Amino acid sequence: MSEPVFHVPVTRPWMDEREAEAACRPLLTGWVTQGPEVAAFERKFAEYVGAAHACAVANCTAALHLALLVVGVRPGDEVITVSHSFIATANSIRYCGATPVFVDIQPETFNIDPALIEAAITERTRAILCVHQVGMPCDLAAISAIARRYRLPVVEDAACASGSEIFWNGRWERIGRPHGDIACFSFHPRKLLTTGDGGMLTTNDPNLDGQFRRWRQHSMSVSDTVRHGAREVMFESYLELGYNYRMTDIQAAVGREQLKRLPEIVARRRELAQRYCQLLAGIPGLGLPLEPEWARTNWQSFIVRLPPHCNQRQVMQHMLDAGVSTRRGIMCAHREPAYRKETWSCSRGPDGCGCAPGMCDRLAESERAQDTCIILPLYHQLTEAEQEYVVEQLGGAFRLR
């Protein structure tokens, strides 16, 4: 086999000497965690999304766990969410001792289908955890209307959605303002803005924010900054069971630089995504992603749907042989061993739903999306020539039978 013309990864972070220099700042001052860089990153992030408060944590999984605890999710409760998401979404519910109740997705947007939420609500439902999958805003207007009717808090899994926007009350607003009660972000390298690992909680409620800050730091009664600056001796106490979910100042310093780049990253991705749509329109039968008119995604991932005659694995292998990395559609938690073996099964709370393990009639669109979609390379530095090469290879894979 000849050497591929290009080697195209699925994703690649965009960082350089600016981040490297920023990472050195806390190292040289000696204040390396939960210090001034974290505070500055929080302020800037809150400002960027338009939230009153932002609280930095170790990763988005930790953020989701804290968010669910703070809105009162406890053992025995149910939380409505999607199976069609990275496993951290459903896991965060189980960390609280609660049961995820999975609702199917809309095939066009890969997001929770609001029309199916009401039927999943029971007396045990304590919250709705909705996901902006791969950065595409979910239908928050419809979700919040249901949540208000049932007095349920809404937590947004905005792990992928830094820089995405939603049309809200007559204007465009950034995801994370938030439009539910709390939004949770990830800064893993698979997302647009990265600090290696890292997460952020945004809210407009000072009480929720105060609780995040205590719980991320073992429920310590006094913060490090306050104790450090105190002129009198201070003894802290530990008010309840807390966690170590801190972000370091090294990560936060990198995050501040990344945040400055974010508008440019989003703009470039939107340009590349539009170009993908034009180039891919020529492949008959290929399903292209849909952006609702009230949404502006950051295109964290570009997902295409293969027609029925295509074998997903074969297409991906053909592309890999040509030097192009792809990923299959987003996973479904209910099909994983960690979920299949639970007595509450794939969905519908403690009774399970009686489907065969790893298959659920109620989650047919979620399963179909995992099995028939592939994620194409999309990142800031992707060149036009590389993008055309990706499209060419996908077209070639289509001619395989």
Ligand SMILES: *Cc1c(COP(=O)(O)O)cnc(C)c1O
């Ligand atoms: C990445 C991701 C997470 C987890 O984020 P971490 O920062 O890695 O903990 C959660 N939910 C979704 C939808 C994600 O894509």
